[in-house]
Amino acid sequence: MPSAFKSNNTVLGSSWHALAILGLNRITLSGDLGLRLLWHIMHLVVSIWYFVLGLTNTLESFFISSGLFKRYRCLDISKVQYLAVVIDSEEARETLKVLELLRWLAAIGLKKVCLYDEEGVLKKSKEALTLWLKSERMSKETTSDQLFEQKYMSLEVISFSDSKHAVAKAANFLFKKHYLSANTEKPKLTEPDMADALEALGYGALEPDLMLIYGPARCHLGFPAWRIRYTEMVHMGPLKFMKFGAIIKAIHRFTTVHQNYGT
Amino acid sequence: MENKEHTLVTRLVGSLVSYMRRFLFRVLSVGPVPNHLAFILDGNRRYAKKWNLGEGMGHRAGFLALMTLMKYCYELGVKYVTIYAFSIDNFRRRPDEVQYVMDLMLEKIEGLLKEESIVNQYGVKVLFIGNLKLLHEPVRIAAEKAMKATSNNNQSILLICVAYTSTDEIVHSAQECCDEIRSSMKVNEEKDVKSDLIKLGDIERHMYMGVAPDVDILIRTSGETRLSNFLLWQTTDCLLYSPKALWPEIGLRHIVWGVLNFQRIYPYLEKRRKKQL
Numbered sequence: 001m002p003s004a005f006k007s008n009n010t011v012l013g014s015s016w017h018a019l020a021i022l023g024l025n026r027i028t029l030s031g032d033l034g035l036r037l038l039w040h041i042m043h044l045v046v047s048i049w050y051f052v053l054g055l056t057n058t059l060e061s062f063f064i065s066s067g068l069f070k071r072y073r074c075l076d077i078s079k080v081q082y083l084a085v086v087i088d089s090e091e092a093r094e095t096l097k098v099l100e101l102l103r104w105l106a107a108i109g110l111k112k113v114c115l116y117d118e119e120g121v122l123k124k125s126k127e128a129l130t131l132w133l134k135s136e137r138m139s140k141e142t143t144s145d146q147l148f149e150q151k152y153m154s155l156e157v158i159s160f161s162d163s164k165h166a167v168a169k170a171a172n173f174l175f176k177k178h179y180l181s182a183n184t185e186k187p188k189l190t191e192p193d194m195a196d197a198l199e200a201l202g203y204g205a206l207e208p209d210l211m212l213i214y215g216p217a218r219c220h221l222g223f224p225a226w227r228i229r230y231t232e233m234v235h236m237g238p239l240k241f242m243k244f245g246a247i248i249k250a251i252h253r254f255t256t257v258h259q260n261y262g263t
Numbered sequence: 264m265e266n267k268e269h270t271l272v273t274r275l276v277g278s279l280v281s282y283m284r285r286f287l288f289r290v291l292s293v294g295p296v297p298n299h300l301a302f303i304l305d306g307n308r309r310y311a312k313k314w315n316l317g318e319g320m321g322h323r324a325g326f327l328a329l330m331t332l333m334k335y336c337y338e339l340g341v342k343y344v345t346i347y348a349f350s351i352d353n354f355r356r357r358p359d360e361v362q363y364v365m366d367l368m369l370e371k372i373e374g375l376l377k378e379e380s381i382v383n384q385y386g387v388k389v390l391f392i393g394n395l396k397l398l399h400e401p402v403r404i405a406a407e408k409a410m411k412a413t414s415n416n417n418q419s420i421l422l423i424c425v426a427y428t429s430t431d432e433i434v435h436s437a438q439e440c441c442d443e444i445r446s447s448m449k450v451n452e453e454k455d456v457k458s459d460l461i462k463l464g465d466i467e468r469h470m471y472m473g474v475a476p477d478v479d480i481l482i483r484t485s486g487e488t489r490l491s492n493f494l495l496w497q498t499t500d501c502l503l504y505s506p507k508a509l510w511p512e513i514g515l516r517h518i519v520w521g522v523l524n525f526q527r528i529y530p531y532l533e534k535r536r537k538k539q540l
Contacts, residue, residue, distance in 0.1 A: 039293035046523050118535075164496070168466050171437035172459040179445050189438045191430050217528040218503045225429055225495035232488045233503060262352025262491065 054237075061245025072248050077109045079255045084208035084231065086223055088215030089119035091239040098125065099132055101214075104244050106136070106153045108251070113155055114208060118221050120159035130155060162203055163224040170197035198226060207231065210254045212247065214239040230259060284515060288339045291519065294526040297479035299343035300336055301494055301501075304329065306485035306509030313509070319363050324511035326371055330381055335518050337385040337419050343475045345422040347493045351397065351431055365399045368425070372405040376412050386418030392471045393427030394435065422475055429495035432471050437461075439469035472497050479532075480521050484510040500532050 064072050083105065092098060098115070105113055115122045115129075122129075133153060174197050178187040199205050204227070211220065211233045218235035220228065234250045236242060304325055311321030329346065336344050348368065354361060375382045375389060382389060391406040398406065406425070440461045467473060478494055478501040486507040490498070502525050506517045 035290050036293050038290045042290065042523065043294075043527070046527065164463055164466070167433055167437070168461055168463040169459065171440050171461045171466060174437060175441045175444060175461060179441050186442065189434050189441070191434050194430070194434050194437060216531045219500060219532075220498065220503070222499040225433065228490065228495055229428075229430060229492040230489050233490070234488060235503075257487075259489070262350045263355045 057246065058243065060249070061243035064245030064248050065243070072245075072252055075108070075248065075251055076255050077251065080110060080209050080251060082112045082114065082206045082208045083110050084114045084116060084211040084223065084228075086116045086211055086213045086215070086221055087122065087239055088221065089117045089121050091215060092117040092119075092121040092125075094239060095125045095128060097239050097242070098122065099129065101239070101242060102129060102133070102153070102155070103136075104247060106133075108247065111153055112206070113153055114204065114206070115155065115157045116159065116221070116223050118160045120161065122157050123159055126155075126157040129157070156204055156206075158204065158224070160222050163222050166198060166201065166203045166224065167194075167226070169201055170194055170203075173197045173201055194226070210234070210251065212236050212250060214242060230261065232257060284335070285338060287515075287519065291522055291526075292340060295529045296340050297522060297525050298341065299345065299476055299478045300341050300521075301345040301347070301478045301481045301498075302329075302332070303347045303481070303483035303487075303491065303493055304510045305483055305487055307511060309485065310509040310511045318360070319367070321511065322364060322367055326367070328511045328513050332513060332518065333381055333387075333421065334385075335515055337381075337387070339518070339522070341419070343420050343422065345392070345424060345472075345475065345478065345494070347424050347427070347491075349393075349425040349427070350492065351394065351426055351428045352492065354397070354426075362399075365402050369402050369405050372402070372409050376409055382413060382416070382421070386416045387413065388416040388420045389413045390420065390422045390474060392422050392424045392474075394431055395426060397426040420475065422472070424493070427471070428492040429490075430492060433466075433496065435471065436466050436469040440465045443469075470496065477501065480504060480525050482506065482513075482517065482521055484508055484513055484517075500535055502528060502532075 063069060067073055085101065085105075087098065102113070133155060174189055174193060177197070178189065178193070195205065203224070207227045207229060208231045211223070211228065211231050213220065213233060213235045214237070215221070215235075216238065218233065220233060232254050234253075236246055236250065307321035307325040308318060309321070310316075310324055311318050316324070333344060349364060353364070374380060377383075381387065389409050391410060395403050395406060402425075406423075443465070444460050472494065475497075477497050477499065480502045481490070481494060481498055482504045483490070484506055486505055488503075488505050490503075494501075502521070504521045504524065506513070506520070508514075508517060
């Protein structure tokens with residue numbers, strides 16, 4: 001009898017223990033579900049905010065393009081000596097959209113533009129883009145006046161191979177130049193040495209003043225680090241929703257920025 | 264009696280605020296939490312001017328904001344926090360301002376090592392990143408002492424970039440690679456070098472920031488949209504966020520907003536990282 005009683009107690013005890021664990025698990029599960037629900041609500045609020053912001057920006061871009069805002073009518077384009085446009089590689093496959101963007105930039109009066117996408121999609125389209133620029137130039141040219149030709153845009157197209165890999169190649173160049181000699185003294189490499197090495201290997205040296213980023217996020221996607229020390233970076237949203245007014249606004253904002261360069 | 268009641272109420276309110284903040288972080292943690300946050304501490308001087316404080320007071324207010332922000336980051340579960348404390352370009356400021364900042368850094372580095380500091384509270388390993396030889400001697404010694412004292416901490420890491428610029432970091436890395444290759448070569452091998460011996464991985468390994476993974480979110484205050492030669496190499500897949508607030512005004516809402524935006528684009532960043540592997 002006592003052993004049966006003990007056995008029953010043990011079974012009962014185990015059952016209570018199991019129920020307690022089940023109860024705790026249920027509370028934990030509903031707690032987790034509650035947290036998850038709150039998280040989704042937070043993100044829903046953020047999405048609604050961005051939807052409203054998107055509508056506002058679309059309306060603003062329309063008014064800017066129409067010339068309604070006085071401050072955007074006179075743009076000091078000379079402050080943008082060199083413009084970089086970073087495009088997400090997936091979006092860069094829309095060559096017609098890229099062509100339209102270049103046409104807008106040329107219409108604004110930008111003379112030097114650098115296009116970048118990480119995977120080199122734009123490099124494959126470079127020929128088509130350059131041909132378009134040339135045909136636009138030829139259709140508007142009436143004389144062979146050199147000054148008239150200079151009005152049109154020069155285009156540089158780069159990818160990730162011109163970025164981090166270029167620095168590795170430059171390091172090899174510097175090694176061969178400064179280290180492989182009879183001189184046993186340890187060379188001291190400087191920033192001008194690196195800049196000269198990159199230039200000698202044919203990598204672009206110009207630093208963009210302004211960078212327009214087309215893609216899902218405000219990321220520079222690996223644009224050559226050497227060239228973006230003080231570049232202002234603006235996120236323009238996806239390429240398929242690009243707006244002329246947004247470009248004008250970004251350039252206008254850039255013209256009002258004052259840089260101390262660390263001083 | 265009134266003072267005791269006031270203190271009790273203050274403590275209760277403080278505890279409630281702390282509980283609510285931790286609960287908010289629990290909710291945020293349902294989604295991906297950034298592993299590495301970087302901050303450009305811009306706006307201290309403008310803050311001092313805005314509130315008619317002495318110029319140096321802006322930097323002090325900035326330090327308080329930094330301590331608060333670090334607490335938030337470590338509570339959220341961010342493992343790496345990097346701050347741009349002093350650029351090589353900043354040495355071109357007025358000598359009295361440079362001296363003030365150096366003195367402040369020395370004071371604060373020594374403060375970090377005290378038992379009750381945030382470093383010990385959260386088990387933070389402190390690393391000073393940059394060309395430390397350019398620092399004033401007492402600051403450099405204090406920095407080395409702080410790194411040694413916290414070397415066994417492993418819960419989280421604080422990287423303080425001083426005498427740092429990305430371009431200097433890249434040149435330093437190239438130099439280290441060249442020195443490494445040369446020291447491993449025999450004399451008669453030097454003339455036969457034709458292929459590229461330095462690979463991209465070697466450059467990455469010798470970066471000052473090679474001790475940390477790439478940055479997930481870089482926050483620059485004061486609404487400025489440039490990186491000013493900070494972590495240009497490490498921000499390939501990094502969300503750049505520029506709140507308008509001056510650095511001493513930065514708060515919980517900015518961290519929360521940054522993390523929410525990071526979580527929105529996380530699938531895109533993950534897809535990019537997988538492509539690169």
